[in-house]
Amino acid sequence: MKNNFYLKLGVIFGLILLLLIPRAYIGGVVYERQGWRQQAYDSIGQSWPGAQTLAGPVLVQPYVLTYHTKEKIIDGNRKEKEIVKEATLSDALYLIPEQLHVTSELTSSERYRGIYQVPVYQSQVQVAGKFNTQPVLDLLARNKGNAIRFDKPQLSVLVRDQRGVVAPSALTWGQSSLPFKPGGNLHDAAAGMHAALPALKLEPAAESLPFAFKLELRGMRAMNFALLAAESDVSLKANWPHPSFTGQLLPETREIGKDGFSAVWRASSFSYNVSGALDACRKGNCLALLDAAVGFDLLKPVDVYQESERSIKYAELFVVLTFVVLILFELLKKLRVHPIQYALVGTALLMFYLLLIALSEHIRFFYAYLIGAFACTALLTCYFGAILRSRRFGLVLGFGLSLLYAVLYVILQAEDYAMLMGSLLLFGVLAGLMLATRHLDWYRLTGQGDAEATAQLASEKETAHA
Known part of the structure; x- marks a missing residue:
């Protein structure tokens, strides 16, 4: 079981790296839309005066x-x-x-x-x-x-x-x-x-x-x-x-x-x-x-592309945190979540950013963020409940995800304090995970504790037989 656990960790880590590809694609979409907006400015600038x-x-x-x-010259007698x-x-x-x-x-x-x-x-x-x-x-x-x-x-x-x-x-x-x-x-x-x-x-x-x-x-x-x-x-x-x-x-x-x-x-x-x-x-x-x-x-009050670009910087954090929580539920509740299910969860998390970009071009950024976050949270809450075989667990994870989206929106709006609030968010999440798992016996959860106990019991029997 120990080998299976670490093999699965390697697979999940590989999935996170693979998810960086669609994440980079979404970032490219932001730059592409910014370029099209600049083309719109240039197009209007051809028929309307500029700045x-x-x-x-x-x-x-x-x-x-x-x-x-006054000018000095030399005459024919070579006199100045x-x-x-x-x-x-x-x-x-x-x-x-x-x-x-x-x-x-x-x-x-x-x-x-x-x-x-x-x-x-x-x-x-x-x-x-x-x-x-x-x-x-x-x-x-x-x-x-x-x-x-x-x-x-x-x-x-x-x-x-x-x-x-x-x-x-x-x-x-x-x-x-x-x-x-x-x-x-x-x-x-x-x-x-x-x-x-x-x-x-x-x-x-x-x-x-x-x-x-x-x-x-x-x-x-x-x-x-x-x-x-x-x-x-x-x-x-x-x-x-x-x-x-x-x-x-x-x-x-x-x-x-x-x-x-x-x-x-x-x-x-x-x-x-x-x-x-x-x-x-x-x-x-x-x-x-x-x-x-x-x-x-x-100045436009909200630059939707700048806001979207800043939000994408936190995509890896959302994916990693969600995968960590799923791994903990696997270990604590003796459940098995397939790597394909991890991949679907990661893809759903990234879909939020694509929805945010598309919606914010037509409606206010706040409403675009609200609709995108609600759609992804609702989808993942139902999916978590199914793969964890517990509606209560699904609601807990959905609530945690909603809280993360709310904190991210506050960070995006506090432009002058974004670095400070982002750092506090990371510290708070790390502190929460450490405190929540401080009493866990990781050797026992990963199966290593059972293997050591079996080996020790076999050694004791051999000693007694001798």
């Missing part, structure tokens, strides 16, 4: 600087002479607002590709602030002895995806109303809009230039605002109840409720390397202006 970033406005003042340079040459330099001065106020009200909705939902939004944005012409006066002061010709300035507003710009209002510039034209018109940052401005007044004192405009901006998955101003504040309201705030600064204040959220950011040019981004833009890399941004992602 948006609003940057600006930036005032661009082109100019041509004429200056004189110094001549004065006239040179020109075409450049532009990039100004950010002295103050910038952005107010946005975002309305989210969902688009579908098959069974997959993709969050999209429309944002009504109001932008206001004022520029100061002091940098222009400083440029003139640095070049008093040179001639500067200023070309017509422009105001540029940049976005990440041009398709998201929907019929902006006219630009209010002081007392004037100026039309916007498509395109950011800034080197490589082509997406956005720009407006031609009247010539700046080059007065002895700096001039304050107020501006304002409205814009409807469409996008998907994320909305960001680049804080390109000496002092800026962004006020955002949205009907999306599950934001994930992103960027280099978190909101100064925020309120999140079931109907949406509101957030306020405040920053200054000291908070970001705005001057570095402007220098990069002057050299041709204006996309750098989109980097110093704050905002949020439209």
Whole structure:
């Protein structure tokens, strides 16, 4: 019997290893469905603007600087002479607002590709602030002895995806109303809009230039605002109840409720390397202006594939624990459970995860988990009662399995404490098994105790006969 017991343990161990194959297949299903969901995002992204970033406005003042340079030459008599040459330099001065106020009200909705939902939004944005012409006066002061010709300035507003710009209002510039034209018109940052401005007044004192405009901006998955101003504040309201705030600064204040959220950011040019981004833009890399941004992602409250993937990590634990309990019942109640029955039990345990993935794509994750756990627990409870020849034993095992599923769901929801709770679960199960079996005579249960007793009795008889 001893040899039979250890042979069966080897067979059961082999079954556990074989069950890793369908377990790996189920994990592959999760990755495959995640890929299909990403394809749905990409498909909608082909016909709807992507994640948006609003940057600006930036005032661009082109100019041509004429200056004189001295150059040494060697004349025909091999004498060194110094001549004065006239040179020109075409450049532009990039100004950010002295103050910038952005107010946005975002309305989210969902688009579908098959069974997959993709969050999209429309944002009504109001932008206001004022520029100061002091940098222009400083440029003139640095070049008093040179001639500067200023070309017509422009105001540029940049976005990440041009398709998201929907019929902006006219630009209010002081007392004037100026039309916007498509395109950011800034080197490589082509997406956005720009407006031609009247010539700046080059007065002895700096001039304050107020501006304002409205814009409807469409996008998907994320909305960001680049804080390109000496002092800026962004006020955002949205009907999306599950934001994930992103960027280099978190909101100064925020309120999140079931109907949406509101957030306020405040920053200054000291908070970001705005001057570095402007220098990069002057050299041709204006996309750098989109980097110093704050905002949020439209986070899905429950990522069913991530939750399913995390639950699959506990599949081996469920299989091993169930097999251990079945082995104990075999030993204690002198029952025989065939390896095929072990294989069927393990397969039923793995079916839970397949049901969970399939159901969670159509209904809420909680209900998918509840239905999958109930179906597998009910099936195994009936099966345990049959193979153990006791309805009571079947109910006990079914109750224990239900408890394990309940604990697993709590672990899945407590994302920040999943490692801690998983470790406590393993420790608790191990402690329970050790305490429950601490008085068992394993030699007797496996037949080794009987063999030793028989050998000892035979030895005693031989001694007495001698």
